[in-house]
Amino acid sequence: MRIGGLASGIDTDSIIKQLMQVERQPLDRFFQRKQTVEWQRDAYRDMNLKLRTLEQSAASIRLRSSLNTRVAQSSNEQMFTVTANSSVQNGTYEFKVDQEATKTKNISAGSITDKDSGIKFSASAKLNEQNSAIGDVSEYNGKFSITTYNSNGAKKEVEITIDTSKSLNDIMKQINDSDVGVRAYYDSAYDRVVFERKDTGEFNGKVIDGENRQIIFGGDTGFLNNVLKIKQENEQAGQNAIVEFKNPVFGNNEPIKIDNSRSNRITIGGMTFDVKEPTGGEFQSVTVSSNTDDAFDKIKAFVDSYNEIITEINIAISEPRYRDFPPLTDEQRRELSEREAEMWDEKAKSGLLRRDPTLSSVLTQMRNDLYTPVATSGQFNQIAQIGITTTSNFQDGGLLEIDETKLRAALQDDPDSVHQLLNSVASTELTSVPKNSRTAEQRREIESQTGLVGRLRSTINDSINQIIGRAGNENRTNQQFTLGRELISVDSQIDNFQRRLAQIEQRYWQQFTRMEQAVNQANAQGNALMSQLMGGM
Template sequence: MRIGGLASGIDTDSIIKQLMQVERQPLDRFFQRKQTVEWQRDAYRDMNLKLRTLEESASNIRLRSSLNTRVAQSSNEQMFTVTANASVQSGTYQFKVDQVATRTKNISTDAISSGSEKFSTSKKFNEQNGAIGDVAGYNGDQFTIKTYNSSGVAKEVTITVDTSKSLNDMMKKINDSDVGVRAYYDAAFDRVVLERKDSGEFNGEEVNGENRQIIFGGDTGFLNNVLKVEQGNEQSGVNAVVQFKNPVFGEETITVDNSRSNRITIGGMTFDVKEPTGGEFQSVTVSSNTDDAFDKIKAFVDSYNEIISEINIAISEPRYRDFPPLTDEQRRELSEREAEMWDEKAKSGLLRRDPILSSVLTQMRNDLYTPVATSGQFNQIAQIGITTTSNFRDGGLLEIDETKLRAALQDDPDSVHQLLNSVASTELTTVPKNSRTAEQRREIESQTGLVGRLRSTINDSINQIIGRAGNENRTNQQFTLGRELISVDSQIDNFQRRLAQIEQRYWQQFTRMEQAVNQANAQGNALMSQLMGGM
């Protein structure tokens, strides 16, 4: 604690505070610069969040299914259900299920439990004599299970009977193998089931004059006598057999009899068959419902307009240089409302004429208005009813002609999808970016749909902004404004040390003054004493 002015009567503390206020002015400017950089960093990050929202909105119309306006309805959904893609024309089609694909399976011929107790899959075999009898004689026996995969390649697993293990242990080895067979136990029927994981007919082998798809080999005594699973009890899987008629081709019928799956695609329609239709054709009605696709495109346009407005405001806001950020002392002298109004002026124009934002604004407009090379009937966004507003002051906002857009979605949703989401040829995109010629880059741009272009532009801009303003995952050393903050903090620390030295010097100077005044007072008192003594 320092107390000045005892000898001189001067308010030393007040004088030094006033002197230090003058000395602190450069430090206040450092703090104001730091606040401005932090505000600018936050403004960039807010803009990045808005750009990310637009990118997500664009991705919502990226998938072909997102713009599919076709609705397919089965006349008998207990027998089959159906969906149609965007290429299917509206109309009534005919579909018949002659045979449903089934899995090959082999089930115990009888209940496993043959004694007074009920068999348990979790107990050891040699602890269940009361259920399955003495199985010690089978210990060490090996049997094999062989199948053929969809490529006709044989797969085989060898199972060693270990009577000190449980049925669960044995079934796990089967299920974990690559033979494509699932083994399980049905407690209600007390039987084991071995079935192929995939439905349909696969290559097999002839066993006792019959073609079998799950083939047993080796020592099958345990399999036959204990688990009651026998080769001759196999129920072989079959392929689905269906027929399809398109009214455009009259009574001409397409027959599909090679599908192992009960999900079958014909002519742009995907059928999930459940049971035979009893020899009769059932109808499939395909119609258009543009609501969902229209709403997704409208949501994208709304999001685009919002970010366009935000960017236009940000790069054109006026900059009020006479309103720097308030210092703590200045803020205490203002009312809350006055401080808010000051801050509003101080934060204005932080991104004025920003080159990154100006560039993304220009590039997004170019992305939308450059024609797309597609095989469909649409190659420009205006052809589907999306154009810029007539008022140039809007800064490139989009507006939708609902009638025109709905008509495009209803008549040719596939062409709409191509316009928005076409991708460039792999012959071009597989060329490394740094090795592409100017012609290749132009061709990639031409073949890429509007959404793909926008997403690429947005992501590039987001990365540029992250390089300048960082994000929550980056330290200050990893982005431009962060490094500027580090520099300002260093200048603040250095200047604060300098201020401490200046304040110390002032106190030393005033202390010497006080000492001189005190010495002068002492001399004066001594002289006065001598004069008074001589009288």
């Protein structure tokens, strides 16, 4: 604590504070610069979030299924359900399920617990502690094997160790964790064990007793046979699905029969059927019709998102910059009312991204992406052909508008061509060439073959990465982006200047202290002289 002016009567503290206010003005400008850079960084990051939202909106219409306007309805959804892709023509088809695909199973021939004992068996308790329920199992500490064959006919085999000091669940876990494709479990309600293939259908197996067995047991099977009551001959073989399909275009008397599907999900002519149970020998109808609502809504949502970001960018790069309104210092903010400070901040934050080259570039490139024709095999190669055009008012800055009637007609008549226009992919012969090695002609050809959505997503991602390089994101430190490094530099300047201010303030106090000492010495001399004069009178 310093106290000045005791000898001179001067308010030293007030004088030094006023002197330091003048000295501190460059420091205020450093803090204002830091605040401006932080605001600019946040403005860039906010713009990146909006660009990412647009990229996600574009991605939502990337898949063919997202623009599929075909709706398929089964006449009996308890027996099968159906979906149709955009290539299926509207009309009524017929479908019959002769047999559903099933899993191979082998179930205990009877209860594994001795009912007379009155003891309930537990699959999680040690086997050798449940003799009353399942009998003495001490003789079954051996090994048995399970063999299966996969869809390619390759043999799969696992050897299971029986340790009666462990639980039945421990033994079955060895099976379930193996790659033989078999699941084993104990059903306490029925008091039986079930072995089943994880996949439906008929697989290659081994002929045993004249039957094609698909879960083959080998080795020491005494535990399986005597304790779990699993017998090889009790296997219920899995079977393939058998279905028939009629397309009226080719005549209802020429059904297609499929009898080799291991799965209950079967695709025929662009329609995917999920079989649940046989149709009782009768054909059921499948009605395919158009519903453009979902596809239209997704495209409209994308256009709305595009218009929103276009508006945001246009505002950001044309917003006026008020250089006479720098960020407020803490002292200046205390002198203003809350409303005055808020209005000042609005002016100070205005124009932070004015004429930003990255944002101006993405704006121009996105327009080019949308308006450049796409090389497709469909009937549409320009966005205007499906009813999406720019507004007639040039002051809108390139906003899009939708002719709903035209877009719905395109989606209903040829959704596949709409998908090609939006989502075509360049040939792998071109894209397999490293970017740095591509010729100008190859780059133009890739651009021509790439759909509008792909072009936009590429442009947006490139711009996002450029902005991250300038303004960073939550995963980057200040050293890793341009504005962050500028903040580090400003912080360093602030630290250096604050040390300098401390030295200046110290110097002022030293100067005033020396003045006080001189005044005090003069006062002492004056008092001594006065005393001598008074003494001589």
